[in-house]
Amino acid sequence: MKYPKLRELKEAVISLVTPAYTSKFPAEPHVPFEGFRGKPVVDDANCVGCETCANVCPPCAITNTDDKERGIRIIRRDYGKCIFCGQCEEHCITQKGVKLSDKIYEMAVFDREKSVEYQEKELLICESCNAVITTKEHLLFMHRKLGPKAFSSIMNLNILNQKLRLEEGQDVSVGIKDQLQRKDMFNIVCPNCLRQIQIKYLFKGA
Ligand code: SF4
Ligand code: SF4
Structure with a gap:
């Protein structure tokens, strides 16, 4: 018991002569480290x-x-x-x-x-199944980051087409009717619907 008491006494004396670790905030402004x-x-x-x-x-x-x-x-x-x-x-x-x-x-x-x-x-919402794809800004960011590689995705092409307003003055919208068809790839569709179209026409032809 004797030595722990001495150790505490030593700590108390040291803390009396060293500056405080705490700041006086809010009385004085705090300076973050x-x-x-x-x-x-x-x-x-x-x-x-x-x-x-x-x-x-x-x-x-x-x-x-x-x-x-x-x-x-x-x-x-x-x-x-x-x-x-x-x-x-x-x-x-x-x-x-x-x-x-x-x-x-x-x-x-x-x-x-x-x-x-x-x-x-x-x-960005799928025009076929109404699923949320992501935000427009997110897709455009990925497009900027990927550069020319982004053109391998038909969805990116469609979004970019909208962004650049290439369709201005002409009605390029093909619309989605009852069932997904090959032309529907050129609408904003989610990866799931896009996959369905591709599988359907891969085996069936045009
Ligand atoms: S991840 Fe969440 S908890 Fe952590 S700093 Fe950001 S907002 Fe705060
Ligand atoms: S861009 Fe950054 S801050 Fe904004 S939602 Fe994504 S991770 Fe969060």
């Missing part, structure tokens, strides 16, 4: 609404809801649940969509809804 993980800040212009950050967020602070009626994805970020792990920043596919700030750390609020932020992104 290098690499401090504060509030995740979203850059909407560089976020494509791909869902990756929602999938890696451990406490599910980021959630997505797809509103097919309005054709939009609503991204909800609840910073009241955030544990500042930095997974969203690390796995962001654009590397610029979200970054943890080293300046914003005062996040206490009386109303929990005030810790929630929303974003909206336009959806």
